[in-house]
Amino acid sequence: MxxxxxxxxxxxxxxxxxxxxxxxxxxxxxxxxxxxGLTRLLALVDRxxxxxxDRLTPVVGRSQGSQVRxxxxxxxxxxxxxxxxxxxxxxxxxxxxxxxxxxxxxELKVDTATLRLRVEQGLRVVRRDLVQAYLDQTDAxxxxxxxxxxxxxxxxxxxxxxxxxxxxxxxxxxxVFEALAAKHLDEAGAQILRxxxxxxxxEATLDDDALLELYADLLETLRxxxxxxxxxxx
Numbered sequence: 580m581x582x583x584x585x586x587x588x589x590x591x592x593x594x595x596x597x598x599x600x601x602x603x604x605x606x607x608x609x610x611x612x613x614x615x616g617l618t619r620l621l622a623l624v625d626r627x628x629x630x631x632x633d634r635l636t637p638v639v640g641r642s643q644g645s646q647v648r649x650x651x652x653x654x655x656x657x658x659x660x661x662x663x664x665x666x667x668x669x670x671x672x673x674x675x676x677x678x679x680x681x682x683x684x685x686e687l688k689v690d691t692a693t694l695r696l697r698v699e700q701g702l703r704v705v706r707r708d709l710v711q712a713y714l715d716q717t718d719a720x721x722x723x724x725x726x727x728x729x730x731x732x733x734x735x736x737x738x739x740x741x742x743x744x745x746x747x748x749x750x751x752x753x754x755v756f757e758a759l760a761a762k763h764l765d766e767a768g769a770q771i772l773r774x775x776x777x778x779x780x781x782e783a784t785l786d787d788d789a790l791l792e793l794y795a796d797l798l799e800t801l802r803x804x805x806x807x808x809x810x811x812x813x
Contacts, residue, residue: 584642586618589649590678592641593622596634600625602654603680607671611752612730612779616646621671623654623683654683662690665697669741670734673749689747698738699808705731706801713794722785725794729779739763739808752776763807764800771796 584592590604601624608619624631635651642649661668668689675684705728712724733752736759741747743762750758756776760769774793777783785793 584638584645584647586620586647586678589620589638589642589645589647592638593635594679596638597622597624597631600631601680603683604678605671605684606676606678607674609670609674609730609733609752611733612726614646615781617648618646619648619650620678621650621652621657623652623657623680626653627651657684658687661688662693663697665690665694666701666734666738669737669747673734673737689741691741694738695742695808695811698735698742699805699812701731701735701738702801702805702808705735706798706805709794709798709801721794722790725790725797726778728797729775732775733779736804739804742808742811752779759804763804768800768803771800 586606593601593604601622603623605621605623606618607621610617639649668687671684672687672689709724709728712721733755736755737750740750740755740758740762753776756772757769760772764772771793774783775797778785778793
């Protein structure tokens, strides 16, 4: 069995297999509240067609057992979809690292016209998924569901903060959580987000009772944040 591909090896293999059809490879994504060592790559190609997908299938198969997650797209699709995925644009702009090729996404902008709606949508989805995970009670466990939600919330909260700002401000995860609480929550809500941040940084190990308490507290806190963001639509 072949060894799983590391990020540098995967980038080199993409260049070898795709040749002049590969335009750029980026490393991106917040490491907050994620499994240590996980790497997300975005490979941009000239166009998506069967020949290219057939070339890539064996490469992607080898990366699946590794700590690398590969996303495939075209620069045009990412740029044109900026209004549809403004929260992704926030995260990508803040974390991107060009590994190969030309920086074809240098002009990627966060579309503030659609940001409020996408932030509200994302927050509602996170809350819905948490409720469903509680009902399903799969082997993955509520701890994993809560940590995944914590990771997704970082840039949703960042987006919610940007709604009232003239310029984009770079913040640490803790600063994001504190600023969001100061803007939309009381001190009790701020304490809940501090506990969530501690979980996301792996500083906190929760027993079952503490986990369930934080889980329930987060559901209520998200309801309050959603209401606040929804109110901004008027």
